[in-house]
Amino acid sequence: MSNMKGVFSTLGASNHSNTIREQNDYYATDPIAAELLLELETFNPNIWECACGAGHLSKVLEKHGYNVTSSDLIYRGYGEGGVDFLKQNVCFDGDIITNPPYKYAKEFVEHAIESVPEGNKVAMFLRLLFLESQSRRDLFDRYPPKTIYVASKRINCAHGGDFEACQGSAQAYAWFIWERGYQGSTIVKWFN
Ligand SMILES: C[S@@+](CC[C@H](N)C(=O)[O-])C[C@H]1O[C@@H](n2cnc3c(N)ncnc32)[C@H](O)[C@@H]1O
Numbered sequence: 363m364s365n366m367k368g369v370f371s372t373l374g375a376s377n378h379s380n381t382i383r384e385q386n387d388y389y390a391t392d393p394i395a396a397e398l399l400l401e402l403e404t405f406n407p408n409i410w411e412c413a414c415g416a417g418h419l420s421k422v423l424e425k426h427g428y429n430v431t432s433s434d435l436i437y438r439g440y441g442e443g444g445v446d447f448l449k450q451n452v453c454f455d456g457d458i459i460t461n462p463p464y465k466y467a468k469e470f471v472e473h474a475i476e477s478v479p480e481g482n483k484v485a486m487f488l489r490l491l492f493l494e495s496q497s498r499r500d501l502f503d504r505y506p507p508k509t510i511y512v513a514s515k516r517i518n519c520a521h522g523g524d525f526e527a528c529q530g531s532a533q534a535y536a537w538f539i540w541e542r543g544y545q546g547s548t549i550v551k552w553f554n
Contacts, residue, residue, distance in 0.1 A: 412470075
């Protein structure tokens, strides 16, 4: 199922309210993160950006020729809105790439891995401190990432998509790459 537009379980247009918008902290990723990712890894021609925001990652992937399905819980002017990724029960015939909502990052990682076929990839742009904490230990035991690319130079994620107001990131980020079925050691590399 490479093109899933129109087949999502949507929540309806009423979800475009300010209340819900505020409940789902939106940080847009500097598109350079996607440009750099594509220098590090190759992906299936079909990609699902399942928390696409305003499309900062999707647009770069499309520019590089990927067939990108973009969805988000909230419609932010890009892709299909009203789609709760955690409630989609599909096997997506491709790879999944996103910067997920931090609050549900663990759930997104698990659900993404379980939504792609064996051997397919999940790439998540996550805070480096996602590596720590007891609550995520079981995730890493069950699903060890294949590679983690740590950003040596910090990459901005702008609150509300406002890169002007957000000068210099306080957070260290990394691209975490999972390959469904991989059970080996995790390799750590550096980029940027
Ligand atoms: C950190 S922002 C990243 C946006 C975009 N991926 C980017 O990199 O610019 C996380 C996004 O996740 C969306 N989101 C939150 N909960 C979601 C859910 N359950 N299903 C789908 N999207 C969700 C938010 O609306 C927000 O746009």
